[in-house]
Amino acid sequence: MCGIFGYLGPRQATSILLDGLRRLEYRGYDSTGIVIKNGSFEIHKKVGKVGELESVLPNRIEGTAGIAHTRWATHGVVSDENAHPHPSAKGKVVIVHNGIIENSRQLRTSLTVQGVDLQSDTDSEALAHIIERELSVDNDPEQAVRRTLRLARGTWGLCAMFLEHDVIVCARNGSPLIIGKGEGEMFVSSDPHALTPYTQRVVFLEDGEIATLTNDKMSLSTLKGKNFNPDITVLEENWGDSDLGEFPHFMLKEIYEQPDALRHCISGRLDRVRGNGRLGGLKLEPRDLAKVPHVRLLGCGTAYNAAEIGQLMIEKLARIPAVAHISSEFRHNDPVINPNALHFAVTQSGETADTLSAVKEIHLKGGSVYGVVNVVGSSIARECGKGVYIHSGPEQAVASTKAFSNMVAALSMFALQVGRSRATSKEQGREIINGLQEIPHLIEEYLEQQGPIHEAVDMVKNAKSVLFLGRGISAPVAKEGALKLMEIAYIPCLAYPAGEMKHGPIALLEEGSPVIFIAPNDHVKVKTISAMHECKARGAKIILIHEEGDDIASEADISISIPRVHPLLSPLLTVIPTQLIAYHTALALGCDVDRPRNLAKSVTVE
Numbered sequence: 001m002c003g004i005f006g007y008l009g010p011r012q013a014t015s016i017l018l019d020g021l022r023r024l025e026y027r028g029y030d031s032t033g034i035v036i037k038n039g040s041f042e043i044h045k046k047v048g049k050v051g052e053l054e055s056v057l058p059n060r061i062e063g064t065a066g067i068a069h070t071r072w073a074t075h076g077v078v079s080d081e082n083a084h085p086h087p088s089a090k091g092k093v094v095i096v097h098n099g100i101i102e103n104s105r106q107l108r109t110s111l112t113v114q115g116v117d118l119q120s121d122t123d124s125e126a127l128a129h130i131i132e133r134e135l136s137v138d139n140d141p142e143q144a145v146r147r148t149l150r151l152a153r154g155t156w157g158l159c160a161m162f163l164e165h166d167v168i169v170c171a172r173n174g175s176p177l178i179i180g181k182g183e184g185e186m187f188v189s190s191d192p193h194a195l196t197p198y199t200q201r202v203v204f205l206e207d208g209e210i211a212t213l214t215n216d217k218m219s220l221s222t223l224k225g226k227n228f229n230p231d232i233t234v235l236e237e238n239w240g241d242s243d244l245g246e247f248p249h250f251m252l253k254e255i256y257e258q259p260d261a262l263r264h265c266i267s268g269r270l271d272r273v274r275g276n277g278r279l280g281g282l283k284l285e286p287r288d289l290a291k292v293p294h295v296r297l298l299g300c301g302t303a304y305n306a307a308e309i310g311q312l313m314i315e316k317l318a319r320i321p322a323v324a325h326i327s328s329e330f331r332h333n334d335p336v337i338n339p340n341a342l343h344f345a346v347t348q349s350g351e352t353a354d355t356l357s358a359v360k361e362i363h364l365k366g367g368s369v370y371g372v373v374n375v376v377g378s379s380i381a382r383e384c385g386k387g388v389y390i391h392s393g394p395e396q397a398v399a400s401t402k403a404f405s406n407m408v409a410a411l412s413m414f415a416l417q418v419g420r421s422r423a424t425s426k427e428q429g430r431e432i433i434n435g436l437q438e439i440p441h442l443i444e445e446y447l448e449q450q451g452p453i454h455e456a457v458d459m460v461k462n463a464k465s466v467l468f469l470g471r472g473i474s475a476p477v478a479k480e481g482a483l484k485l486m487e488i489a490y491i492p493c494l495a496y497p498a499g500e501m502k503h504g505p506i507a508l509l510e511e512g513s514p515v516i517f518i519a520p521n522d523h524v525k526v527k528t529i530s531a532m533h534e535c536k537a538r539g540a541k542i543i544l545i546h547e548e549g550d551d552i553a554s555e556a557d558i559s560i561s562i563p564r565v566h567p568l569l570s571p572l573l574t575v576i577p578t579q580l581i582a583y584h585t586a587l588a589l590g591c592d593v594d595r596p597r598n599l600a601k602s603v604t605v606e
């Protein structure tokens with residue numbers, strides 16, 4: 001989604017800003033822009049990729065201060081005019097903004113009444129004009145931003161530059177902004193990992209905070225005007241390999257990284273002797289876990305699918321109620337929060353606005369939330385203050401793969417931990433631990449022998465729609481497979497628990513309709529196979545993902561076998577063929593696999 005990268009220092013800014021923009025690209029965007037200050041503001045904006053912006057830039061732009069932006073349209077179509085940065089009417093202020101200004105209609109109307117000629121359809125532009133108006137009051141950039149934001153309602157990660165002042169003023173409310181402190185230079189970014197090539201010393205702005213940056217100083221204050229000292233965090237340099245290496249796409253690279261990512265996730269977190277999980281970051285003792293009345297898990301998209309698997313694992317091992325919620329619905333349904341219950345916020349980016357709002361809602365109502373998060377130091381990780389990092393390393397493809405696996409693995413370790421405090425025996429615990437430790441190797445084995453993925457691709461690539469069915473713990477895997485194929489190959493996909501198929505989706509089946517079944521060797525396999533027969537009887541073509549050596553392979557049109565796996569951990573294997581089918585189908589259809597249209601990696605608006 002929208003990204004910000006800013007620089008203020010002794011070096012020429014343009015190449016630093018373009019490099020910063022490239023590091024933000026993976027988040028998904030539709031247009032870009034840059035402003036460099038060199039006596040005046042030199043602004044360039046372009047619909048399309050960073051490369052397209054570069055192609056319209058003059059050979060050399062002098063200037064040692066600037067801000068760059070990637071836009072993901074919310075208000076106003078995708079156009080050069082609507083791209084950021086936005087200058088103010090008299091050209092004294094220029095801003096970039098992430099988030100949504102909810103009262104922008106009123107602000108724009110009052111500006112128009114005051115005679116301001118708005119140049120874009122965005123909610124953001126109004127801020128530039130109001131800051132300029134407020135600057136005329138006392139010529140104080142920070143106060144001008146403060147007074148402007150007091151008039152605004154909504155969310156912002158905002159950076160403003162001033163023609164007559166050598167500062168960048170930054171403000172955060174609900175949209176991340178991180179200040180990077182170099183030697184005699186300052187950086188600002190909406191993504192901490194875009195900063196690490198330049199500095200590891202960062203300050204995460206919190207909601208309601210303002211930072212005024214000069215080359216060598218940052219002054220921090222609240223929106224109300226209270227000053228405070230910076231709390232510098234030192235980022236890990238080694239967040240992981242973020243280059244493509246020999247892979248053609250990040251998605252394929254990340255599919256192949258799953259075994260190692262899983263090893264990182266489980267390493268040091270399994271207690272073989274006690275048959276227990278050891279998630280230290282939860283700071284929960286067995287006696288606390290034994291009293292938990294229920295567990296609620298929150299997430300969006302892929303993270304929600306992982307949360308549904310977590311729900312089933314927790315109920316199975318701990319025999320306490322667990323339920324997964326879609327974060328974007330949660331807060332608006334005025335949920336009842338039990339302060340003794342455990343809540344988990346499951347998220348790769350740690351910046352998903354819907355999940356962050358759900359976390360805040362729980363906090364507001366006296367509950368506590370544990371993060372199951374990939375990005376260290378992200379907003380949700382910090383808002384929760386405790387939880388589990390899933391250690392997937394950087395996930396750059398918009399379609400989430402290795403983060404899904406590690407979310408499931410992290411939740412399985414929690415399920416084991418809470419299970420051992422209640423209903424799960426040491427022996428059962430050890431079985432799960434053995435199962436988990438084998439998974440990375442089993443995935444490697446499967447990736448060596450993937451089965452007829454390309455036949456499956458031929459079957460789905462021109463289909464009107466594809467139905468994914470699974471039962472029990474495979475029902476969320478079906479959802480995840482459908483989400484992946486839909487988001488990167490743009491094929492309408494439907495996922496249902498297999499038993500529900502006959503209550504509606506069966507009406508869609510025609511001669512040749514492709515149906516993908518997920519049917520590992522668990523207690524519901526027989527029932528899933530009945531659903532498969534019902535589909536076949538109506539002319540559907542079956543792609544079956546099943547465990548090797550079972551007796552059902554011959555019943556499908558295409559059967560893809562995975563190695564034998566512990567029934568509770570089967571999602572970690574069955575999901576892999578669905579990821580490969582999505583990847584190769586998108587490729588066959590000429591789609592942009594890593595950056596599917598309209599989607600963003602980090603969805604920072606509600």
Ligand code: F6R
Pocket residue numbers: 300301302303304346347348349350351352355398399400401483484487601602603
């Ligand atoms: C799907 C996908 C999205 C995300 C969702 C939540 O491949 O990537 O559905 O899973 O936007 O994102 P996070 O996990 O960052 O909260």
